[in-house]
Amino acid sequence: MLIDNQTAVLVCAGPSLDRLSPLAWKAIEQAGAIVSVNGSLVARTCLQNRVRFTYAAAMDAATGLVDRVPGFADAWNQTPAWRVSAHGTTAVAESYVKEVEWWGDDPDEGYVGGSTAMVVGNWLCNPWPDDPLSRAERTAIAKRSAKAIPQRGFKRLAYMGLDMVPGQGGHATGAGVHASGFSESLARYHIVCSGWRLFFLEARERGIRVVNLTPGTGLMRVPRLEVPDEWLEPP
Secondary structure (H helix, E strand, O other), rough: OOOOOOOOEEEOHHHEEEEEEHHHHHHHHOOOEEEEEEEHOOHHHOOOOOOOOOEEEEEOOOOOOOHHHHEEEEEEEHOOEEEEEOOOOOOOEEEEEEEOOOOOOOOOEEEOOOOOOHHHHHHHEEEEEOOHHHHHHHHHHHHHOOOOOOOOOOEEEEEEEEOOEEEOOOOOOOOOOOOOOHHHHHHHHHHHHHHHHHHHHHHHOOOOEEEEEEOOOOOOOOEEEOOOOHEEEEO
């Protein structure tokens, strides 16, 4: 899959991030948007490779994530990335997403399928609203936060760090020592996997390509592509 300025790369916090080489991060730099999902904002590999995130997404930034991921609160407050969190949260962010039970086509909606990665993926595929009031609001937010208004309306989504191995809910080094919700039980795992399948099918209906570039992923409900050997550190 070509990573270019029409592709959004969503960097989840799975342990496979630790396997990515500097060449992988160099390739990812070509994306139209690089999106941190939850604790990947402070993952050691992202810090060491000086990943310049376009967006920082965390639906539960104010509801427990800061307690589970050391350093996340400071990084969230200081990041130059455009922050995205859940509608109704107390977290400081530039955009707030209304989580919906099906793929959302409105500009402020995102599909809540069991993962921030799905919510923000859906939201990124919806263009910014183009009416004068919405443009003025975005401009005011950008000025207030001293941030550029990033691109949206993507037709390609690529996921990294989306390990989703049954029973293994660990994270990349630095991205938290808690277990992801999908690992609570096999039943929960299947529910989240079904959410990913719906996410993929609804995206395809809209002409949006979704691919999982995570080496060793356990998620079989989204098309997977193997990354080049040079993207991975030697074992």
